[in-house]
Amino acid sequence: xxxxxxxxVSKILCWFRLYEVNRTPDNDTEKGQVGVNSEESTTPDExxxxxxxxxxxxxxxxxxxxxxxxxxxxNILIGRYRPDKxxxxxxxAEFPRDSPLAVAVEAVRDKGFKVITGKWLxxxxxxxxxxxxxxxxxxxxxxxxxxxxxxHMIDIPAHDQEARDAVIFEYMVAEFLTEFELRCRPESSxxxxxxxxxxxxxxxxxxxxxxxxxxxxxxxxSDIEREPSGDEICTQFHDWxxxxxxxxxxxxxxxxxxxxxxxxxxxxxxxxxxxxxHEEARRRGIFHRFSMELAAALASNIFTxxxxxxxxxxxxxxxxxxxxxxxxx
Numbered sequence: 001x002x003x004x005x006x007x008x009v010s011k012i013l014c015w016f017r018l019y020e021v022n023r024t025p026d027n028d029t030e031k032g033q034v035g036v037n038s039e040e041s042t043t044p045d046e047x048x049x050x051x052x053x054x055x056x057x058x059x060x061x062x063x064x065x066x067x068x069x070x071x072x073x074x075n076i077l078i079g080r081y082r083p084d085k086x087x088x089x090x091x092x093a094e095f096p097r098d099s100p101l102a103v104a105v106e107a108v109r110d111k112g113f114k115v116i117t118g119k120w121l122x123x124x125x126x127x128x129x130x131x132x133x134x135x136x137x138x139x140x141x142x143x144x145x146x147x148x149x150x151x152h153m154i155d156i157p158a159h160d161q162e163a164r165d166a167v168i169f170e171y172m173v174a175e176f177l178t179e180f181e182l183r184c185r186p187e188s189s190x191x192x193x194x195x196x197x198x199x200x201x202x203x204x205x206x207x208x209x210x211x212x213x214x215x216x217x218x219x220x221x222s223d224i225e226r227e228p229s230g231d232e233i234c235t236q237f238h239d240w241x242x243x244x245x246x247x248x249x250x251x252x253x254x255x256x257x258x259x260x261x262x263x264x265x266x267x268x269x270x271x272x273x274x275x276x277x278h279e280e281a282r283r284r285g286i287f288h289r290f291s292m293e294l295a296a297a298l299a300s301n302i303f304t305x306x307x308x309x310x311x312x313x314x315x316x317x318x319x320x321x322x323x324x325x326x327x328x329x
Contacts, residue, residue, distance in 0.1 A: 050074050051232035052184065056173055058166070058241040060120060060128075061089045073127060076101070077120055078176075080169055081132040086116075090128050093118040100183035105129065107179040112139055113172055131172040133165050144171045148244065151251060154291045162241075163289055170244035177235065177249060181256055184231040235259065240266045240289050243296030250299045260300035261326070262310055266293055267317060277317040294318050 053075045060079035082089070095102035095117055105115050114132035119125040145167050149155050156163050236259040237246045246258045266289045271277040281290040297303050297320045304326050305311040311325045 051234050052076075052180075053234045053236070054078055054177065055236045055238075056170075056242045056245060057238045058169070061085065061122060076127045076129055078129045078131070078173055079120075081114075081116055081130045081134075086130075089121055090116060090130060091119045091121055091125075092116060095127070100180055101127070101129070103183050104176055104180035108172065108176045111175070112136070113175075115172075115176070129176065131169055131176075133169045133172070136168050136172060137165070140171070141168050144168050152247065152291075152295060154288055154295070156288050157285075160288070163292075166241040166292070167244050170242060170246075171248065173242075173245040174248035174252070177233075177245070177256060178252060178254060181233060181254060184233060185255065233257065236261055237296060237300075239263055240293035240296070243292040246296045247292075247299050257302075258300045259302045259304060260296045261304045261306065262293070262297065262314060263306045265310065265313060265317065266290055271313070271317055274317060274319050 050072055051074070055076070056078045058080055059082070060077050095105065101117075105117055109115055114135035116128070116130040116132065118128050118130075120128045141164065145156050145164055148167050148171075156167055158164075233255075234257045235246070235249070237243060238261050243260070246260055249256055249258055266286055267277060267281050267284070269277075269280060271280065277290075278287070281287040297314065297318045302323045303314075303320055304324055305314050305322050306326045308325055308327070311322045315321055
């Protein structure tokens with residue numbers, strides 16, 4: 001009982017820290033002077049006491065109004081590399097060598113991932129970690145999609161490249177976060193490697209077969225009893241395109257606190273039952289996207305729709321009662 005209470009208090013603490021929205025004026029520093037080691041308004045003592053927070057979005061700059069990050073070098077925005085926008089979105093720089101961020105980034109680079117680090121060129125210049133999805137598509141893409149299908153019974157059709165890229169992106173994110181957690185909490189390793197079998201030198205794995213589409217995806221429940229230890233790490237995943245990473249962290253028994261924020265469901269509409277929603281998702285050909293969203297909502301430690309309308313819809317369609325509702329002015 002005490003362990004569960006301690007875990008719950010820890011999650012609430014992380015949540016309040018994560019949603020302490022920064023209200024400082026815009027940073028007027030010139031682009032050329034911004035770097036990972038640049039001085040922040042947060043004092044060193046304050047930053048050391050804060051948890052590590054990672055906010056994951058499909059398009060960071062395009063959705064800057066949806067961010068909930070606060071000042072400090074321990075608050076990192078993770079996004080997808082967009083070649084046509086990179087020059088205007090990111091100031092490239094490496095993290096300090098002794099930082100667990102730098103060590104984790106190098107670990108996933110050694111696996112073959114192309115990762116860009118630096119600062120986002122938005123308010124307060126938050127630290128940036130950007131994954132180049134296209135570079136991993138040929139090497140890992142089909143394997144990630146097939147592994148996700150095998151483990152969670154969610155089949156991503158070949159014609160939906162955006163959804164397949166979302167799976168690739170989130171596998172990259174989840175592997176980075178796992179490496180980062182091992183650097184902050186060495187005792188978190190359970191001796192298993194979530195990426196076993198993904199070395200490009202290995203032969204193709206046997207393809208899973210699923211004759212029937214599942215009514216509900218296979219997920220890991222969110223009420224796993226766990227003892228927080230080491231540096232506290234919080235993650236916030238936005239909407240269905242970033243759902244897979246959250247599900248993978250739970251599958252891999254990570255101790256990272258997970259928040260799933262839903263601004264708009266991929267299945268919009270007024271439904272009176274979950275069964276009716278499932279039927280409509282199949283009719284529209286987006287059942288796989290809906291299943292990714294559903295899996296993340298059910299697996300998350302904290303589920304936070306944005307607006308009462310989305311919360312009411314989620315309770316019916318996803319069968320998940322929100323832990324809290326975020327309202328924006």
